[in-house]
Amino acid sequence: MTRSERLLNLLQLLRRYRRPVSAQVLADELGVSIRTLYRDIASLQAQGAMIEGEPGVGYVMKPGFMLPPMMFSSEELDALVLGMRWVADRCDKTLSAGALSTLAKVAAVLPTELRRELEESSLLVGAPLKRPAHKVSTDLLRAAVRAEQKLNITYVDGAGIHSQRVVWPFALVYFDQARVLMCWCELRADFRNFRSDRISAVEQIEERYPKRRSTLLREWRKANDAASRTILPESDSVGY
Structure with missing residues (x-):
């Protein structure tokens, strides 16, 4: 668990208690030491969280703790x-x-x-268009993007041709009718995009790719000028 995740969990935990709760109880529920709990409390207080209390007494959080006064237009x-x-x-x-x-x-x-x-917001989302079924989980694809992890994919293009690729996934683009995985493709030695519903199989490679995903995204942007930056899957693009 990252420190930011731990701080968020602590905030969520404090929301559950209307009366002061001891540091030991909080530390036990979070699975951290008392010393770490005290540091996290101090960090949240410094960021504006309205947490009252002190060691040996207990802590309670008042509402309206983040982005004070939490106002939106x-x-x-x-x-x-x-x-x-x-x-x-x-x-x-x-x-x-x-x-x-x-x-x-x-x-x-x-x-x-x-x-x-x-x-009571009256802005609603219309019924979604029917999308093709997926053979692989988008959870898995998102996890690979976050972990900067190589994938070995089996891809079926629009003509029904199968190909095997080792790719470096760095973004997942959401369209109404499709999801597109943006990658660096080792086979083509270039950027390629793959419709997730046409990925028939995925093998996770226990190896991180050699660049950061933010670097790949910047390089992709440089390779595609703003006027013609169109994200299309490989089988829908010219010359692939």
């Missing part, structure tokens, strides 16, 4: 709600759950009036 709330609803409706179960959880966390710390506006 109507346009910002509309954008947040619409974006999260789109993800919840259009993406896989993992991202869908993440979107709904995000909305719940934001609603929990909004002032009453803004929380009501968020919950």
Whole structure:
């Protein structure tokens, strides 16, 4: 667990308690030492979290702790709600759950009036277009992007031709009807894009690729000028 994840878990834990809770209880639930817990509390307080208490007494957190005073304009709330609803409706179960959880966390710390506006938002997402079935999990593809991990994929292009590729996945692009995995392809020694529904098999290679994904993304952008930067899967592109 990263430090940022641990701090977020601590915040979520403090939300559950309306009365002061001892540092030992918090440390036990998080699986950390008392010393680490004290450091995390101090770090959150320095970042603006309204946590009251002290060692030996206990801690309690007041509402409205992040991004004080956690105010949004109507346009910002509309954008947040619409974006999260789109993800919840259009993406896989993992991202869908993440979107709904995000909305719940934001609603929990909004002032009453803004929380009501968020919950009563009339911006809705229309029924999704039917998308092709996937043979591989997009969770796996996202994990490979995050881990900067090589993949050995079996790809079937639009003409039904199979090919085997070792790729360096650095981004996953979401369209209404398709998901496109952006990669550096070792076979072509160049950037290539693959529709995830046409990936028939994936083998995880226990090896990180030699560049950072942010570097690959910058290099891809340089290789494609802004006027013609079109993200298309390999079988839909000219000359592949």
